[in-house]
Amino acid sequence: MxxxxxxxxxxxxxxxxxxxxxxxxxxxxxxxxxxxxxxxxxxxxxxxxxxxxxxxxxxxxxxxxxxxxxxxxxxxxxxxxxxxxxxxxxxxxxxxxxxxxxxxxxxxxxxxxxxxxxxxxLSVPLAQDAESSGPGAGHVRWLHDGEVTEPPYYGQTTHFTCGAVTALVAQAHAGELARESFDRRAELTLWRDATNFPACEPVGLGVAVRRAWPSSPVTVLLDTERPVLLDQYPQDEQEWRAVLQRASREEAGRIGVPIDSHPLSMTTVRSALGRREHVLLLVSLADMQGFDVPHWVLCHGAVPGALVIEDPWTHTAAGDTWVDAHLLPVPDLSLDAMSTISPDRIRGAVIIGRTEA
Known part of the structure; x- marks a missing residue:
């Protein structure tokens, strides 16, 4: 309090x-x-x-x-x-x-x-990119009643492992991953299993999480059946990445990862958090950082008027540090706008449920 x-x-x-x-x-x-x-x-x-x-x-x-x-x-x-x-x-x-x-x-x-x-x-970061700089300590004061439990902060050590890092933070927060096992090897290993080279698209990430933690329920939310996050590539490079995404969909069906095509809403996110689930959310960094690029963050808490996220990336040149990115409250409407990815206008997320008995 x-x-x-x-x-x-x-x-x-x-x-x-x-x-x-x-x-x-x-x-x-x-x-x-x-x-x-x-x-x-x-x-x-x-x-x-x-x-x-x-x-x-x-x-x-x-x-x-x-x-x-x-x-x-x-x-x-x-x-x-x-x-x-x-x-x-x-x-x-x-x-x-x-x-x-x-x-x-x-x-x-x-x-x-x-x-x-x-x-x-605040707990100091487990890791950060070599280019990141920030203070050795940070503190927080909440201005509302209630409590938001603190996950570990881990800054992605590459420009492309945000999806893997958010999944690892979620599982560490849920008690499914020991903090001493949360290191660069774990980051790169999960990314290797999830990647669409170099990004992680929602279905591939969901499948990789389910394979890594078979007892954790996983649901993918993606409001299109088309391959995603490919527009920046030449046509020939889009084609082989699309093949991999179709293979991920087939694997999702085989191992029991449902793909929900209903449009994602912040009400859905809040409902999942109310069930003590974790939401890996695909967002654009345009509003928060000025870069319209897809990026994964973790939604793990809710307070009046805002959802609380972990962002594994910081913009050092702007004075942005891990203290900004850790336990970061974002108004529901703002996060809703960020979660529409241009130019496809898609919404994607991976919900990791509580471990099955």
Whole structure:
């Protein structure tokens, strides 16, 4: 349960301009911290300064740099400076005013005040791509009643293993995969069984999950019978990948993986989560990251107004880190829009049920 509701803190919220920081901000922020803020192009994540005026009204007593992926339901504190508790209270108050589900805090500097301010530590990643960078610690504070259990975070170590990683995270969260067995070998082994070279399409991924965990019920949701995720390839390369997708459909029938062709809805996703199932969801990254490419995420929790996902990929150049991608709340309507894949306009998912006795 979250701590009692914060007292509203009077604050000012302004855009962060890395080229010309506010004079009051420069007087408050240490040079090293400001350089970290400037090291990435955070413009796609709406960087803002939440500032609390000082007693004299001329300077700021506290400030925080906050960012967030577009079309999501959280704020991330990159750093809080000055009177840190007051800065954090101002951010939480601002997040509540916006109706958000969560505030996160990157742990660039570990602060003993974190726990007292209602934040709990996030489990550090099991793995990340070598190109990824991020803090060694992170914290989260939910702004609603209830609990979302935390799966392990694993950052995909290649550009193409997102489908395999989401399945492995789901099974680790369900207790079907020991965390010590969740490594790069497991990632690449499952991808090899699921891939349509190099991507994982829904039927092939569902079949691979069922083969890896025969006692886990698996349902594929895909609203077309045509081969999918092939438009970017030349015709001759589409043809052999289509052959593999047809083979996956035949294998699904043989091993008992149903393929549901009804259009996917967020109501379906919430119903599955209510049954403590996991939903591997195919989305486009256009809204969250600006890249209209297909990508797999894991839906594993629900809060008022948002679904909670694990995203195994981060955009380091935009200041995006594992703290953003882990326990990420996305409004239902936003996730619904993301789950329509262009240009085919398909929707696809794999639901992994609870293990059969």
């Amino acid at each position: 979250p701590p009692p509701r914060d007292t509203s803190v009077k604050s000012t919220v302004i855009p962060f301009d890395p080229a010309a920081p506010n004079a009051r901000l420069r007087r408050l922020v240490h040079h090293d911290v400001l350089e970290r803020w400037r090291a990435a192009d955070r413009s796609a994540h709406a960087p803002r300064i939440v500032a609390v005026p000082g007693g004299d009204g001329d300077d700021w007593a506290a400030a925080a740099l906050v960012t967030a992926r577009p079309h999501t339901a959280y704020l991330k504190i990159v750093d809080a400076v000055g009177d840190v508790p007051t800065a954090v209270e101002a951010v939480v108050s601002h997040a509540r005013d916006r109706g958000l589900a969560q505030v996160k805090w990157e742990g660039w500097t570990v602060n003993p005040e974190v726990a007292a301010l209602g934040f709990v530590p």
